[in-house]
Amino acid sequence: MTHAPAPSGTRTRWRNWAGNQRATVEVVHPASAAEVADLLVTAAAAGRRVRPIGSGHSFSAIGRPEDLQLACGRLDAIGQVTPDGQVTVGAGTTLHRINAELLRSGWSLTNLGDIDRQAIAGALATGTHGTGARFGGLATQVRALELVTAAGEVLRCDADTHPDVFSAARVGLGALGVVTAVTLQAVPAFALRAVEGPGTLTAAIEGFEELMTSTDHVEFYWFPHTDATLLKCNTRVPLDQGLAPLPRWRAVWDDEILANGAFAGVVATGRRVPALIPPLARMSAKSLGTRSWTDHAHRVFVSRRRVRFLEMEYAVPRAEAPAVLAELRRVHEAGDWRAAFPVEVRLAAADDAPLSTASARDTAYIAAHVPAGTEPGSWFAALEAITGEVGGRPHWGKLHGLAAGALRARYPRFDEFVAVRDRLDPTGVLGNAYLDRVLGPVGSTGS
Template identity: 55%
Template sequence: MVMSVEPGSSSGWANWAGCESADCTVLTPRGTDEIVAAVRQAEGRKLRPVGSGHSFSGIARPEQLQLSLDRHAGVRSLDCTTGLVTVEGGLTLRRLNALLAEAGLAMTNLGDIDRQTVAGALATGTHGTGARFGALSTQVRALELVTASGEVLHCSATENADVFEFARVSLGALGVVSTVTLQTVPAFALRAQEVSLPIGEVLARFDELAGSIDHFEFYWFPHTDRVQTRYKTRLPLEDGLAPLGRARTWFDEELVANDVFRMMVATGRRVPSAVIPMNRFAVRVWGSRSYTDRSERVFVTQRRVRFKEMEYAIPRAAMPEAMSRVRAAVDASSWRIGFPVEIRVLAPDDIPLSMASGRESAFIAVHVPAGAPHDGYFGAVERIMADYAGRPHWGKMHTLDADALARVYPLHAEFAALRNRLDPQGLFGNAYLDRVLGPIG
């Protein structure tokens, strides 16, 4: 049977930060058969699968046709005994977490944003933190890929294994990820402890802290000498929960983290000279807190202040030196940076285009307000990262091209060759993919 997809509607598309936009025709298939039909009806036009638009780079930017999986967002199967769950690519992490919690399951690690679709989060290498834990893509056990010819490939470690190896972090360049099978774990709790410490102390103890705490991260407000550390320790649910009360949650997460911070950012943009005293005041009033809650509630935070972001992965051992250089660059500049710098860690994995492929990794993420200039600050940090064979997050801003990326990803050429084989006409391409992978052919 030949299935067709209704003609799409024209629409303006923009990502969450507003730094990428396009006019395109939107297709909204439901089910794998309709995805296949949409691919076959593209007829030479570029067709870009797009998730929730939470990437800051141009990776998702559609040039002619946008393939939205908003209607392809269900659960195909869930096995509480094995922990294997198969979901459609358009399901959001937020919805997935809720469904897993109802079944007594959880993702073993998560980032701090849950608005992404499963397919989009995997395609860009989305990750959380934890020296013994991997990125979200390490939890993939199988996937279904619709290629440019309309073929449906079932990929796993035992079926189309050569494609599966690369498709776990695919940049959306190999085809449309229709379904994903994830390995989940029994639901667990996290005890979160947050403490403000001098940055020198944290950098001196960085390897110890990163290696001894299940999920470690810290935030440095530029122009200050202190950081906010976050320790998250895994605990059995049956040990009991001690969540923050409703009033404390509103005060910390809504009022301070969003409303007050939004006012600080707006003030800093109007009056740059106010940034340094505001940052120094903020770190003085940072308090310590400790609470225990379900893992997904501790991993995820709500971010309503819009920003642009660049993030690089470097060898974990290089983090203290690299962070000291970033701090020195900020101190020596005329920039006024109101957003904190975020530091996380991750275990090595075997996924060719994962930021943590083959090495223990630390991540430095820098931010500016959406709409604010970023070239000077991001460019200076990017040059520092280059000295440590830094790998940029695929979904965040960077300037590297295929030649530069081939020097830090040993299997970059093999990935590009697989892309050429599965999509020889560049159906799923856009300018970003041509820059980071090289043009088709």
């Protein structure tokens, strides 16, 4: 019989990537579903709470442990890609490793977010997405899951086997069980032709639908204190058309020296002298240039993020995005704001996962950021209030102030998810304060 590594009694300090979530907990590192099952059964019998964690990239307290942390890093096996493009990977496998392994076999994930350091299970649990009017988030690429319940049962779920669990667990918040393996549907490897350049928020608001559907994957960044945007338009192209990646010197200059090094200097200066943030933002906006290149898809989707920050992101009905952006600009201009980071705008197609932020509606995502170690204050509060007027749904892994009562009104299938949670974890072994807030305590009405 396989036994999970026993908690040592030694407590370890943990912090997330941004440093705003911290805890001192015991940590275990199971290497199989059987070890996870043994651990959960033992914890439940002792009345302990267990929280699984991947890479710790969430800004919200969704992954914050209160007693025992289950680290997924040893659950990192990658299987062979099947002839129809499916691959099964361990829960702790990082997206950047999955991308590299798939490419070696001639496959790609069809869409990605702009960070690839997350473990696959954590990325799914929080509803990670990329951009593209015709493309869903990461959950839409899942074809099966292996999930260990609080009772130690190992469920292998897909659309036909335990379909209610499969449906909910694609964006499961880590509340239904510990995901130990994921089967993803890949597509034949492809390239992206990237075109980046300056634009304006005025033009983006006035021609939002046309702009955001002009190529396969469109996003833009608005620089507060200006009307300037950085527009990114990516078009899917076959690999046999050839690659034309950025020269090494240009990639280093643009992405390391300017996007990370110089921007870090702007952020640091703004923190020391907030009054300089508006002129620095105008200076940054004027420095935007145009560039284009073609490379393997995951190398274009993903950006390096070396300047640490806190983020709030709300998903709104796509048709409401222009009005939300116009109102966000209005309150920004009317207030005494000091926003050093740009506001990011993306799209996603509707999907059918109960707690996906794009569940049953085509979606626009609007994200605000502040430097790590600072208080978001009224800037995040303004975004939350404006998006709330149109039924905005917060990204589960990013900062927000909503609780179960408000979230129930924004998710038609909220109670369906909570019912699955209550059935699979009736004593709240996998809970924490965040889940108690956003879902309601186990067995409650969730209000």
